[in-house]
Amino acid sequence: MAALSWVLLSYRLPREPSRLRLAVWRRLKRLGATVLHDAVWLLPAEAETREAFEWLAEEIEEQGGTAFLWEASSLGPSQDSAIVAEFRSEADGRYAAIADSAAALSRLARRRRPPGRARLDQARRQLAGLERALRLESRRDHFRAPGRRRAEDALRAAIRALAVPPGGTRAGGSQDWGHADAVGH
């Protein structure tokens, strides 16, 4: 493996207000950054990740903090492998949570005593939330963690399990189709 290039950020913020510290931390997690020894945050170096760190550094300084940024490559490929493994393991943890929740929704739909309408609607809303969560994970998964496949499969299974049965809820649906056909000609 050729040496990877990283952007690194180290920062310090005033102790108060804690709201700021939390906002910066959330932003870093959102970007999919990982932290080494509770001191240096890093992301693979790309135009986008560099820019994201630059703006974050600027905001930290605006809020009375200090920030240092580097672009660097490791001395030694084994270090890169360990860091990539850390990125993947964090992403896999999040993918597993999505896969588990999706599997729970599939089980719910397949219960011997089917859930009521209200519970089904709730389950579909939860499913939409899981789809959003998976999109976010895929965006911040910088090294294609293996758990992505399992999460995608579990989500697809849940979508099938919770699908509206044909003609199940839409009375008069056939009339709509007839109209669409007419427009088509």
Next chain:
Amino acid sequence: MLWVTRPGPHIDRTACAWLIRRFIDPEATFALAPDPEGAAALGGTPFDMRGVELGHHEGRCSFETFLHRYRLRDPALDEMAAMVHDADLDDDRFRSPEAPGLDAVIRGLGLVIRDDHELLRFSERVYDGLYAWVQRTTR
């Protein structure tokens, strides 16, 4: 007036260039420089760069900073600002459903249009269309 931003524009810079041309300075011309010093050397007004007034401030992206700084009050522009913010910062602040799609379109244009000036010009039509679209619902 000459406006200067960093090379390789994505969502925030292309959207700002459109905003400048349509609402602030119809005669605007654009140049590219990596930093505020480069912009000063060209004698232009820098935007979407670190350490300049028309950049990211207090959690706002540059597009939002422009709206704020030039007091552009237009619900359709606010709606677009939500899309640009979410696409640029990806923090889901406005939960804009259009943001991921807009981000994909502009990034994709950046892949096929390698000339930054051409990308700024071409993406103007995307934002024209988007503005016309959001106006339908915000009027």
